[in-house]
Amino acid sequence: MHTRYMRILKFDELELASRRAFFCVSDADLQRLAGLRPFAERHTKEVVDAFYELLLGHPETAKFFPDELAVKHVKKLQSEYFLQLFEGRCDLQYVENRLRVGAAHERIGLSPQWYLGAYRRYLEVLRGCLFADYGPAEAVAHLESITRLVFFDMSVAIDTYIAANVDTIGRHQLAIRELSTPVIRVHERILLMPLVGTIDSMRANQIMDTLLLRVVEEQARHVIVDIAGVPVVDTKVADSLIKTTAAVRMLGTQVIVTGISAPIARTLVQLGVDVSTMHTRARLQEGIELALEMSGKTIVDRARVGS
Amino acid sequence: MISVVAQYKLDVRCEDDVVVVRRKARQLAQLRRLDPFATAAITTAVSELSRNVLVHGRGGIALLEEVSDGTRYGIRATFEDQGPGIDNLERALAGGYSTTRTMGLGLSGSRRLVDRFDIQTTVGKGTMIRVEKWQSA
Ligand SMILES: Nc1ncnc2c1ncn2[C@@H]1O[C@H](COP(=O)(O)OP(=O)(O)O)[C@@H](O)[C@H]1O
Numbered sequence A: 001m002h003t004r005y006m007r008i009l010k011f012d013e014l015e016l017a018s019r020r021a022f023f024c025v026s027d028a029d030l031q032r033l034a035g036l037r038p039f040a041e042r043h044t045k046e047v048v049d050a051f052y053e054l055l056l057g058h059p060e061t062a063k064f065f066p067d068e069l070a071v072k073h074v075k076k077l078q079s080e081y082f083l084q085l086f087e088g089r090c091d092l093q094y095v096e097n098r099l100r101v102g103a104a105h106e107r108i109g110l111s112p113q114w115y116l117g118a119y120r121r122y123l124e125v126l127r128g129c130l131f132a133d134y135g136p137a138e139a140v141a142h143l144e145s146i147t148r149l150v151f152f153d154m155s156v157a158i159d160t161y162i163a164a165n166v167d168t169i170g171r172h173q174l175a176i177r178e179l180s181t182p183v184i185r186v187h188e189r190i191l192l193m194p195l196v197g198t199i200d201s202m203r204a205n206q207i208m209d210t211l212l213l214r215v216v217e218e219q220a221r222h223v224i225v226d227i228a229g230v231p232v233v234d235t236k237v238a239d240s241l242i243k244t245t246a247a248v249r250m251l252g253t254q255v256i257v258t259g260i261s262a263p264i265a266r267t268l269v270q271l272g273v274d275v276s277t278m279h280t281r282a283r284l285q286e287g288i289e290l291a292l293e294m295s296g297k298t299i300v301d302r303a304r305v306g307s
Numbered sequence B: 001m002i003s004v005v006a007q008y009k010l011d012v013r014c015e016d017d018v019v020v021v022r023r024k025a026r027q028l029a030q031l032r033r034l035d036p037f038a039t040a041a042i043t044t045a046v047s048e049l050s051r052n053v054l055v056h057g058r059g060g061i062a063l064l065e066e067v068s069d070g071t072r073y074g075i076r077a078t079f080e081d082q083g084p085g086i087d088n089l090e091r092a093l094a095g096g097y098s099t100t101r102t103m104g105l106g107l108s109g110s111r112r113l114v115d116r117f118d119i120q121t122t123v124g125k126g127t128m129i130r131v132e133k134w135q136s137a
């Protein structure tokens, strides 16, 4: 997941360098942080405990940690996360690690506001420890280095949320697009494609592609395209229907367009669109009857046959 | 005397905008109780003209208005762009002519669909088209 996020975010050496420059994370800072490692190890428990005290003290965040065991587990992860700040590195590997953590938060639904609030607590506790262990001038300098990397971290975390959303939206779009062009086999060699919703350029292409593929797959003789669910049939939609009809006909298959309401029929005529190349019917049922009739079949009323 | 009851100014910058403008036009037509034929007519005309703003006029704006003449309600739609303008207006309005090899029926068709159609275009400056569709008497 996080490698995909790295890709979505285009996080490469160039991006890393420019971001580090923007957050002023220098090599001197990283050296200083590495030097603070013993200090960090001394205070890990204190910092991490304070961090979870905050999270567990609020119902919005406490719900993410159902029991003692869960808390113990995340505290361990958090300690590792915390100590990574003091490894003296800030390379792509580091970013990927940070993305992994962000992705985990995103997955459980912990939104950025809580993450940022918790990070503030982190800094608060660290400041206390620094001023307790070092003289004021030194403590300020250390805090400055830590702050730089922490803000860098936060920017990566926010990016994770964005990447996750972009990813989700992309997947949803794909799913919707597939859903929106279903092809149903209504009878031997007769297909039905009910269209619902707005037909933009992308969907128009997809409709044509899907239909052509299925016609070949199913060796269909007739295809019924029902447009009852299409809100507006303007020249663009009409054009794409006519082109789709022509393409399908090249495969030796007939298209019947149904679901044409009276207002749509009148509008098409006033637009001057020539639909004479298409078989059209007002209702879907009539379209199915026409397709059966054209393939030499009829629907028979049993009662009438009997009498 | 025609009075404007309400107006909505919308951008036309991308294909999604065309959908938004058209949807709003339909909503207003239904709100003002235009019959299904008139509603389909104004919605389709708005769809054509806003797409022209996008495709031929390099983007612009659509102004949708609910209007009243004291006895009936109507929908007025105005489209403005600062695009290339239309150099041979007569030919473009005759229908069947397109500079983008599409149907070429949007302009002429819209004109037939509405009750009132005004167009001002200047080559190199842009195009303004205003249409109205009224409740049938
Ligand atoms: N807003 C506009 N700005 C510039 N040219 C336009 C505009 N609207 C229409 N035209 C011109 O008029 C022609 C006909 O328009 P239309 O009837 O809508 O057909 P189409 O959009 O299929 O080309 C277009 O090809 C274009 O050259």
Ligand SMILES: [Mg+2]
Pocket: B048, B051, B052, B105, B106, B107
């Ligand atoms: Mg057009």
